[in-house]
Amino acid sequence: MVTLKTTEQIAKMREAGKIVAAMLATTRDAVKPGATTADLDRIAAGVLARAGAKSSFLGYYGYPATICTSVNEQIVHGIPGKRKLREGDIIGIDAGAIVDGWHADAAITVPVGRVSAHAEKLIRVTREALARGIAAARIGNRLGDIGAAVQQYVEGEGFSIVRNYVGHGIGRAMHEEPQVPNYGLADLGRVIKEGLCIAIEPMVNVGGIATRVLDDSWTVVTEDGSLSAHFEHTVACLPDGPLVLTAVDWGSFEGGSAGAGEARAGRTGRTNGTTSSDAASKVPA
Ligand code: MF3
């Protein structure tokens, strides 16, 4: 069942989203050669504790950590541990927080020190793919419009989009209906209605789309060992357009570069809106 969220419920999710944004910003700053993925987990847990919030991930089907850290060919769900980051790695950091029972979920991929031009492009394309997916999350559009926007862009840049894992509805649970594929056909799928809250999360591979799960039963890797990147935001679909609940602030859309996608998504998330019809004004920042 798909539940549409009220303004008050979305405000709670925005509180959770701000904490997620802080977890990501703080862990991102700690990414450097020599840091371990467990260091990042500890830092994220500290941000959560100070905010008085809980991790969406810790204990989820037995998941043992606060965040997921996925390095290089790891696509998603990497478990933090002793692994030391090395110059040239890329790392996906995925975080979720619960405030008063309401969830928010977001992810970024960041370079460790200097990385290859190819890795840089992968990160840039995946971030922009998310921005384009968000821009398509407009009331009256269909879920297929999101998937099509993401897939067309990613494939046009010469990369592939993962099919085995998808975005999701989010609210009282981290994973709710509907599924939100990062691939598909425009004009198909469920119609987007006011109050729909979804996590959009393109996973983009340099090589093929095949995936495999490691023996830890969590870490998802590319079958061919090629690099993979992941960006995610939790988004509320509102009359004035998609509102990015996990943005650092309403004016800055961390998930997007200066593409058309960001411009549209950013407009709904501005801090300088003054009219009462501004979507941002409905959810306290
Ligand atoms: N953002 C991830 C997702 O939507 C959540 C991590 S799954 C967990 O799949 F088990 F690690 F919590």
Ligand code: CO
């Ligand atoms: Co998610």
